[in-house]
Amino acid sequence: MAETIAPIANDLAVKSRSVRRTIVEMAHRAHCGHVGSALSTVDILSVLYHSFLRIDPTQPQWADRDRFILSKGHGCTALYATLAQRGFFPVAELETFLRDGTLFAGHPSARHVPGVELSTGSLGHGINVGIGMALAGKRGEKNYRTVVLVSDGECDEGSTWEAALTAGFWKLNKLIVIVDYNKIQSFGRVADIMELEPFAAKWTTFNWHVQEINGHDHAEIARALSKATEETQRPSVIIAHTIKGKGVSFMEDTVDWHYWPPSDDQKAKAFSELCD
Amino acid sequence: MRTTFVKTLEAIAAKDQNIMLLTGDLGFTVLENFRDTYPKQYLNAGVAEQNMIGVAAGLALCGKRVFVYSIIPFVTFRCLEQIRNDLCYHRLPVCIVGVGAGYSYGHQGATHHAMEDISIMRSLSGMTVVCPGDPVETECAVRTIATHDGPCYLRLGKAGEPRLHTSVPDFHLGKAILMQEGTEATLIATSTMLETAVKVTKILAEKGMLIRLLSMPTVKPIDTDAIRAAAIDTPFLVTLEEHSPIGGLGSAVAEVLSVHDIRTRHLLISGPSMFTDTIGSTAFLRRQAGLDEESVREKILHFKK
Structure with missing residues (x-):
């Protein structure tokens, strides 16, 4: 197992750094925020798109594809950069991000971006729609998996817990939810605003298979996804402990980088930390 | 239903x-x-x-x-x-x-x-x-x-609404259904008020006032052609709905008249934009809201003057 994961992880480290550079570049060029929220998801997306999801960039609507929903739509630059890296569209197209007439909005639109399954931006929608997808697969005896990446902040939403109750009861074993648990929500620390702990216990009591991992360790992410697919009775939640702004020292673990766009100097400093 | x-x-x-x-x-x-x-x-x-x-x-x-x-x-x-x-x-x-x-x-x-x-x-x-x-x-x-x-x-609605059509109408989304021809006004009704509209139309006919009755099962998209024709063919329009006056059938018809510069008179009959103050049956609440047959008939006759 370790033998196969090590080279992938090494390759993913390169890919993840590249995505992080693209994220900082996009935010700098478009003068926009949500950089920290995007950076915390990069390693998860890298593992998903390069070693887990059964997808075909030349056929984004392939009927039997695995489904991925970025429920925390504000972290979309990470998704755009990963989709481009995976071949859904040229990376150069991301230069249009937030420009008038672009395909790439500040929250992802399935109407515009190939590979985006669900338009998100309002929190607390992704798992619910993912349940519908997983249910259609289950009733149609399909093998595709549905993966939903949510933020910790959106676990404040009632709809998230309606979904948790439902998926557990309906035994949607091909549904995998990953929580990007970076411990910072919009206006402060999760522990100060709306504490989620005991978080794992909540999902367990809702009849989910629960794993807690380091959300920046590619091998750990891959192992957790693999283990989730072995479930035959329960949906899986992977609580990924992450660091907001991961990869850029001065952006890490701060509320500020939910909002600020990087200046020229900050972009240069970030790039110096993200070089291969 | x-x-x-x-x-x-x-x-x-x-x-x-x-x-x-x-x-x-x-x-x-x-x-x-x-x-x-x-x-x-x-x-x-x-x-x-x-x-x-x-x-x-x-x-x-x-x-x-x-x-x-x-x-x-x-x-x-x-x-x-x-x-x-x-x-x-x-x-x-x-x-x-x-x-x-x-x-x-x-x-x-x-x-x-x-x-x-x-x-x-x-x-x-x-x-x-x-x-x-x-x-x-x-x-x-x-x-x-x-x-x-x-x-x-x-x-x-809920349950027990009577059949008002004697045959299956030519039904299309976005199209009104002509239920009775008439010349002195056009009454456009939707949803649960169609039954009242049919009764009022009959009562007015007995009094010698023949009005056109349109059922408007699709409120969006609204049938602009039917509204325009009614405005041309009859002296005024009446809309009837069990809904607030804000944003329902009457609003939709008024929007058509305004956007398309169709000149006519329009009486909007609806319930009030407020919660009910009293508790009661559907029939009681409709009466309180002025949506019973007698109230509707009187409003139309008053508007005609």
């Missing part, structure tokens, strides 16, 4: 396995046969309407045609943003079936009344709003919606 709805859906579901029915844990004595006959096409999503709409969206994104059933406020207001983002923005073939138009839930109180729903659903981009006036229109509407691409809102 709800019985007709489910009977019609059962017939469609028998032939189309992509049809699905979701309920927010309501439908006692109504949905059991569907549940037992088509278990793979049925789901009770529990008392969790926001989740139910999201689930419907996910199913529709995977090729299903979904009907989502509950009492109007619960399946519209409670989960409005899910309807807007998940259904409308994605242009999904999901029909929201709301039971309890206007004061249909009478004694059950203001939480169950639906006097703002047409307005709110009509304002959503891409949403088709269908308000059948009797069981015949309900059956036509369900059959049509089952092949319609895009989100729909189907506003039903």
Whole structure:
């Protein structure tokens, strides 16, 4: 197992750094925020798109594809950069991000971006729609998996817990939810605003298979996804402990980088930390 | 209407396995046969309407045609943003079936009344709003919606509404149905007020006032041609709905008159934009709101002067 994961992880480290550079570049060029929220998801997306999801960039609507929903739509630059890296569209197209007439909005639109399954931006929608997808697969005896990446902040939403109750009861074993648990929500620390702990216990009591991992360790992410697919009775939640702004020292673990766009100097400093 | 709805859906579901029915844990004595006959096409999503709409969206994104059933406020207001983002923005073939138009839930109180729903659903981009006036229109509407691409809102009464059409009308989404020809006014009615409109039309005819009666089962898109023709052919228009005056059928007709610069007189008859202050039956609440036959007739005769 370790033998196969090590080279992938090494390759993913390169890919993840590249995505992080693209994220900082996009935010700098478009003068926009949500950089920290995007950076915390990069390693998860890298593992998903390069070693887990059964997808075909030349056929984004392939009927039997695995489904991925970025429920925390504000972290979309990470998704755009990963989709481009995976071949859904040229990376150069991301230069249009937030420009008038672009395909790439500040929250992802399935109407515009190939590979985006669900338009998100309002929190607390992704798992619910993912349940519908997983249910259609289950009733149609399909093998595709549905993966939903949510933020910790959106676990404040009632709809998230309606979904948790439902998926557990309906035994949607091909549904995998990953929580990007970076411990910072919009206006402060999760522990100060709306504490989620005991978080794992909540999902367990809702009849989910629960794993807690380091959300920046590619091998750990891959192992957790693999283990989730072995479930035959329960949906899986992977609580990924992450660091907001991961990869850029001065952006890490701060509320500020939910909002600020990087200046020229900050972009240069970030790039110096993200070089291969 | 709800019985007709489910009977019609059962017939469609028998032939189309992509049809699905979701309920927010309501439908006692109504949905059991569907549940037992088509278990793979049925789901009770529990008392969790926001989740139910999201689930419907996910199913529709995977090729299903979904009907989502509950009492109007619960399946519209409670989960409005899910309807807007998940259904409308994605242009999904999901029909929201709301039971309890206007004061249909009478004694059950203001939480169950639906006097703002047409307005709110009509304002959503891409949403088709269908308000059948009797069981015949309900059956036509369900059959049509089952092949319609895009989100729909189907506003039903409750139970026991009489058949007002003697034959199956030529039913199309976005088209009015001519129920009686007349020259002295045009009465346009929708949803639960069609029965009252038919009675008022008959009473006025007995008094020698022949009015054109249009049933308007689709409030969005509204039948602009029928409104224009009525404005040309008859001296004034009357709209009748069991709804607030804000944003319903009357508003839709007024918008057509304004946008298309159609000159005529228009009497908007509706309920008030306020919660009911008194508790009572559907008939009682309609009388309080001025939506009984006598009140409607008097308003029309007064406006004619």
